[in-house]
Amino acid sequence: MFHGSIPALVTPFASDGTFDEAAFRDLVDWQIDEGSAALVACGTTGEAATLTFEEHFHVVRVCVDQARGRVPVIAGAGSNDTRVAASNLQAARAAGADAALMVPPYYNRPGQEGIFRHFAALAADAPLPIVLYNVPARTVTDIQPATVARIVQAFPKVFVGIKDASGALARVSQHRAACGTDFVQLSGNDDLALAFNAMGGVGCISVSANVAPRLCAEFQAACQSGDGVAALRLHDRLFPLHDAMFTDASPGPVKYAMTRVLPGFPGDLRLPMTPAGEAARAAVDAALAHAGLA
Structure with a gap:
């Protein structure tokens, strides 16, 4: 269902x-023109945590409206409250999204049984396909491979893929073995995307693609074409940028x-997020020059 370079879009804010x-609509057009295969609206990079419910799904609606069916739109919709997550799924569907990106419950830290029951409850009335999003560094909740398999095997028509930002590359093979080759595996780490794809992944939900959409798409x-020489060359060209994106708080x-x-x-940015510091800006500048983007 999803593949290729999928930017986790930033949400532009005016000075007030x-x-x-207007800036967001221009960004959507540019991303599609540059070759992005799908778009994620209101994910972590989109500062979803600082958006109100109304703002969140307004951004999703604008993304869908501007994309005009040219590429799929995946809406961030997760919550640590199962009832709120279910409500978010309905709102994402009403906004016109093609799928939802759902983190496991964060902060309250349920066990594996709680994670399974959370997603089982969402599957009971899911109006959209769901892409699981496992990012333990942020949620402090790790969907173990056995739990991923349990969720997907129980609800194969609902849970169509995973954005895996665990950094554990062996999980690509584990997920493929347990969930089948049709289960979409997307890297959540730009710097690991080459290895992730080599092990069976089909794309990346990317931070760097905000900045370098054409290079990330190439x-x-x-x-996916099996051109390892070109893939490694582009990986090396992009690698400093992947690193620079996290030299300060994203x-x-x-x-x-x-x-x-x-x-x-x-x-x-919206507080509590703050602009990149001097060292981070210098790293970004150097990375853009290395990639031939500035």
């Missing part, structure tokens, strides 16, 4: 802190990078 809809195309560095590659793009 409001959602900059990299993914090389991986999405500070990526928003700074956006102002460099798209003059006039608003780089404002």
Whole structure:
């Protein structure tokens, strides 16, 4: 269902802190023109944690409206409250999203049984396909491979894929063995995408693709065509950028990078997130030069 380079879109804010809809619409068009295969609206990189419910799904609606069916739109919709997550799924469907990206419950830290029951409850009335999002560094909740298999085997028509940001590459093989080759595996780590794809992944939900959508799309195309030489060359060209995106709290560095590659793009963030510091900006500048983007 999903493959290739899929940017986890930033959410642009005007200087007064409001959602900059015009800048976001321009960003959606640019991403599609540059070859992005799908779009994620209101994920972590989109500062979803600082959006109100109304803002969140307004951003999703704008993304869907501007994409005009040219590529699928995946809406971030997770919550640590199962009832809220179910409500978010309905709102994502009403906004026109093609699928939802769902983290396991964070902060309250359920065990594996709680994680399974959370997703089982969502599957009971799911209006959209769901892509699991496992990111233990943020949620402090890790969907173990056996639990992924249990969820997918119980509800194969609902849970169509996973964005895996665990950093544990062996899980690509474990998930493929337990969930089948039709289960979509997307890397959640740009810097590991080459190895992830070599082990059976089919794409990446990417931070770097905000900044370098064409290069990221070309990299993914090389991986899927089996052109290892081209894939490694593009990986090496992009690797400093992947690293620079996390030299300060995200999405500070990526928003700074956006102002460099798209003059006039608003780089404002909402507290508690703050702009990238001097060292991070220097790393971004060097990475953009290495990639031939500035």
